[in-house]
Every structure is written in structure tokens, then in C-alpha cells.
Amino acid sequence: MTTIADRISIAQRRINQAAQNCSRTPSDISLLAVSKTKPINDIVAAYDAGQRQFGENYVQEGEAKITALAGDYPDIEWHFIGPLQSNKTKIVAEHFDWMHTISRDKIAQRLNDQRPAHKKPLNVCIQVNISQEDSKSGVDAAEVASLALTISKLPNITLRGLMAIPTATDNTDLQQQEFAKLKTLYDQLKQQYPSIDTLSMGMSGDMDIAIANGSTMVRIGSAIFGER
Template sequence: MNTTIADRLSIAQSRINQAAQKCSRMPDEIKLLAVSKTKPISDIIEAYRAGQRLFGENYVQEGEQKITTLRAEYSDIEWHFIGPLQSNKTKIVAQHFDWMHTLSREKIAQRLNDQRPAHQAPLQVCIQVNISQEDTKSGIDAEDVIALATKINQMPQLTLRGVMAIPTATDDIQVQQDEFGKLQRIYQQLQQHFDNIDTLSMGMSADLDVAIANGSTMVRIGSAIFGERS
């Protein structure tokens, strides 16, 4: 039986609700970020009509094209940039996106701050932490988070909201638990030092339950909603 994007969104939301209830959390504490990278605009509109408002994009130019196409008619979509960002493309993210999840360098933060138009609300940002300590992964070391957060906190066109991580790709529940637990402790530390810290961005389809059990407030789901990349 073929399922629609609306069907798959409903299934994803049910998974979130069940995972929240399992660890005695309120389901509305956890936001669903629909990862729409490489998917056509028609899929985003279909998800929007099913009630989805938060969309994540990994590629700068693709995201810019979708935002400029949809912004007039779908102005309440919240656009999240969740991919790696080179310094020569910061202006696009600063001008078009609402959120940036993968901030790990002061240079990038400063460029985003300086290039954010003054008439727009500050760009909401998360610091990406390399909790798996893999050489191939982006992100800052755990011990450097507070220092970067302090710098970001001084930039008026950015608002620090929390932390994000992409953990080890593994089915080992204990590894997932260790890494998510580590990020949760960093998040709680940030909450003690800074205002507005309310976002623990971690968890995807494969590790959603463990992420939510460790306090995730935003899970990123792509192919389980939109289907595999064609």
C-alpha cells in the first residue's frame, strides 16, 4: 500500500509521542524537523498542507531557491539550515534562513552576525558538537562549547538556542546512550550560563527513542517522511 507524505508525517509524530510517553515526557516538548533536502517543492507543500511547519535543508543554494519560491505564500514555514557551511556562503544563510544548527567556528558566527539584515529577527543558532569525536564529523569539541557560546552571546544578530549533534551511526544502544547523554549534559551546562537555551537538536529515525529519552527537543526526520532520495 502506498502511503502519502501526510501518512508518513502522522506515523513519525506517533513515534515521537510514544517515545515521549515511554520516558514520562510531554510529546509537545519535542519538535519534528522535516528534512527536505533534495526533495521537490511539491513535497514541501504537501507536508505543509498536512500541518508541518519546520523544514531542514542541508545545501545552501537548494535551500535558498526553495525559500525564495515559497516564502510569499507560505510565510509561516520555519527554515532550518542543518548542513555544513563554508564561509563564502554565510550571506545566503544569514539572509534567508530562520535557524542555523551547525555552528562550530567563531569566524562563521561573526560572518552570520554581520550579514544578518538589521530588519530581520536575529538568526537562531545551535552549536554543533562532535560528541562521537570522529575525524570525519563536523562540530566543536565538548570542552570548547562554553567559550564559543560566550562569543555568540555577544553577537546581537544571533540568538544561541542550544546544541546539535550527529552521533555515531550505530545500532549499539549503549553507544547511542553514551553520546546522547553527553550532549544532554552539555545542554544543561549551557542552560546554567545563558538565557534562551531551549533546544537539544538530536535524534533521527534510527535513534529517535534514545534521543528523546535523553532530553531531545527536536528530532530530524527525512526519508521516513519524504521517501528515499531518488
């Protein structure tokens, strides 16, 4: 039976191989362990295996885990990667280190205003609806520049990059097109904002294509923690 430590090692080897396949440096790609719905013991097991970046999708669940682990594991970096309602921005602003799913000026402003003064600015990514599906959150590609400008003027949040979830499909050509489109947007933004260094795209099923198209952070959940 494989352990969480085994599965982290396997995921890291996949990242390394995918990077080598496209002549990239493996250390330029971070593994974000998606720990939503998983117990604290699983997070501790991943931590003991060397994992430090964890992603949560649900506000209250994430807050509870962060609070429980803050004392003994202060170097965990917590990423909020789920949809966020405006009435819950305060929890994210106060507890998380990253927020990947900004798609509205209002959310950006609230996170800025609610970020505690003693904390470093909240790192944020703009979520892009790269597949243009009605069921998915995120801004259209044409709206990225405007939202980026808004975020750049807010002192308590820092724009770090873009995030997207591509079409769920076995059509690798379509995935390739969507990832390439996001990379183009990312490169354009990076020329304007020196703080940008993160392209959050790719999960277990499409990690190789995402890395080939410049992903700097892949989000892996069940392949590490098991099925939910």
C-alpha cells in the same frame, strides 16, 4: 501507498510514544522535516499536513526553495542543518530562520554581521562532535563554552542550544552514552544562557534514545519524504 501526510502522522506518533515512554510531554519535542534534495511539491504536501519546520542541507537549494515559497507560505520556519563554508554565510544569514551547525567563531561572526537589520536575530545551535569522529563536523565538548561565550556577545544571532549527530551504529549503549553527554553539556549551558531551549538530536534510527535523553527536536527525512 502511504502519502507524505501519512508518514508525518506516523513520525509524530513515534515521537509521542517515545515521549510517553520516558514520562515527557510530547509537545516539548518538535519534528523537523528534512527536505533536502526533495521537490517543492513535497514540501507543500507536508505543509498541507500541518508541518511548518523544514531542514535544508545545501545553501543554494535551500535559498531557491525559500524564495519560491515565501509568498504563499510565509509561516514556514527554515532550518539550515548542513556544513557551511564561510563564503556562503550571507545566504543563510539573509534567508534562514535557524542555523544548527555553528562550530567556528568566524562563522558566527559572519552570520551576525550579514543578518539583515529588518529580520529577527538568527537562531543558532552549536554543533558538537559528540562521537569525536574525524569525518564529522562540530566542536569538541571542551570547546563548547568558549564558542557559546562568543555567540552570546553577537546581537544579531541568538544561541538556542546544541546539535549533534551520534555514531552511526547499532550499539544502543554507545548512542545512549553520546546523547547523555550532549544532554549534560546542554544542561550546563542552559544555566548560563536563558535563551537556550533546544537540543537538536535524533533521527529516524535513534529517535527513541534521543528523546529519552532530552532531545527537543528530531530531524526526520526519508521516513517522511521517501528515500533519495
